[in-house]
Amino acid sequence: MNLPCPDCFTGTLRGDVVPRGREEILHGLPTYVTWPDPGVRPLGTVVIIPDAFGWKLLNTRALADVYAQRVPCIVYVPDFMDGHAPPQKFMTLCEYKPAPNASLVKRFFSYLWTGIRILPMFLNFYLHNRPGKAEPRIYDFLHAVRGHTISPAQSSPTPLAVAGFCWGGSFAVKLTHDIPKNKVLFNPSGIPGVKQGVRCHIIDCAFTAHPALIKIPGDIEKVIWPLAIANGDDDEWMGKKKWDELVAIMERKNKAVNETSRSGDEQGELYQAKVYPGAKHGFAVRGDRDDPMQRERGWRSEDQAVRWFRRHFGGHLGPGQQAGSISLSSRTVSRSNVNTPAGSPGIGSGPMGSPLGGHPPRLGREGSGGTQGTRGTGDTQGTQGTRGTEER
Numbered sequence: 001m002n003l004p005c006p007d008c009f010t011g012t013l014r015g016d017v018v019p020r021g022r023e024e025i026l027h028g029l030p031t032y033v034t035w036p037d038p039g040v041r042p043l044g045t046v047v048i049i050p051d052a053f054g055w056k057l058l059n060t061r062a063l064a065d066v067y068a069q070r071v072p073c074i075v076y077v078p079d080f081m082d083g084h085a086p087p088q089k090f091m092t093l094c095e096y097k098p099a100p101n102a103s104l105v106k107r108f109f110s111y112l113w114t115g116i117r118i119l120p121m122f123l124n125f126y127l128h129n130r131p132g133k134a135e136p137r138i139y140d141f142l143h144a145v146r147g148h149t150i151s152p153a154q155s156s157p158t159p160l161a162v163a164g165f166c167w168g169g170s171f172a173v174k175l176t177h178d179i180p181k182n183k184v185l186f187n188p189s190g191i192p193g194v195k196q197g198v199r200c201h202i203i204d205c206a207f208t209a210h211p212a213l214i215k216i217p218g219d220i221e222k223v224i225w226p227l228a229i230a231n232g233d234d235d236e237w238m239g240k241k242k243w244d245e246l247v248a249i250m251e252r253k254n255k256a257v258n259e260t261s262r263s264g265d266e267q268g269e270l271y272q273a274k275v276y277p278g279a280k281h282g283f284a285v286r287g288d289r290d291d292p293m294q295r296e297r298g299w300r301s302e303d304q305a306v307r308w309f310r311r312h313f314g315g316h317l318g319p320g321q322q323a324g325s326i327s328l329s330s331r332t333v334s335r336s337n338v339n340t341p342a343g344s345p346g347i348g349s350g351p352m353g354s355p356l357g358g359h360p361p362r363l364g365r366e367g368s369g370g371t372q373g374t375r376g377t378g379d380t381q382g383t384q385g386t387r388g389t390e391e392r
Helices: 058-070 089-094 104-129 131-148 166-174 239-260 292-316
Strands: 022-026 029-034 045-049 074-078 160-165 183-186 198-201 205-209 227-232 271-276 387-389
Touching: 029 058, 045 058, 045 131, 045 166, 058 074, 058 292, 074 131, 104 131, 131 160, 131 166, 131 183, 160 166, 160 292, 166 205, 205 292, 227 239, 227 292, 239 271, 271 292
Parallel strands: 045 074, 045 160, 160 205, 205 227, 227 271, 271 387
Antiparallel strands: 022 029, 029 074, 183 198
């Protein structure tokens, strides 16, 4: 039985976050929905497949708000756990430690009592959210979003990406596989003037941070559609050996793409694996804001996701719509040509609603700076755009 690691259920909660979006029922599921600022046209839609604490975790909603503002895009955080996410007190119980001066007997019974309280919550989570139970909810929702978020003015589906964290990471990875259930019938309602009966892939790209429950090498070997991964160098779940194997597969895939097509993706990169030294499992969502390293790693993984979505949404823009230029060759990311009002957040200017708080002016080692509102990519390029290493 493939189970989450202990760090899947620990981390730091954000009680100070005030979400910008709202809850509504979307395609049959309770969903947190958030948008860019008024007057800013979204480049696409991002669906977050959350970690074990589900759609109500304020950390996750803060990250959704960040994506909505910075990409910019519409973001959905659905209740893929059907109301069976662990309560937030589960996180506190998992981190419980008796007093250092407690007797051996007291420590034993304290751990025993904590385990008794944890077990029913964990079993409830696992029984209702194992892959066979959760996968149909995820696929039904994505098929509905991909198949119906269209208008007569469009000749192709609205750009759609997923972001999976921890528990949600395995689903994000599998959505990039070229298999029948990952195909969607475009325009099933027969909107006049729009192509009907054409099958397309369920998503345009995926991003995942500290994914759990993925099988290496199998799940990574099957990846076809663009995938970016953020992970610590010695992640609790994956470990260094598995991570190195994953990176080698992604590098080989990028090399194969570049050899078969000189142009490939517009950035020469379809598969991205970035390692964040010292980052703990859960750092992208539940990282410790009081730990400068964990906070910085969280900010950088946020930047990685924003760049990834903007890059792959940029190839699907409608008439008169432009995406921000992203140049890895110049090692800068510019928002100068994004349809964004003055003062709106761009790359590197994450709002205070970020899961780890607001960004400082600069984050450790970066690429070349630029004008105000411009951030260096921070990519360390070895094999084309794959093994990026973030350093303090």
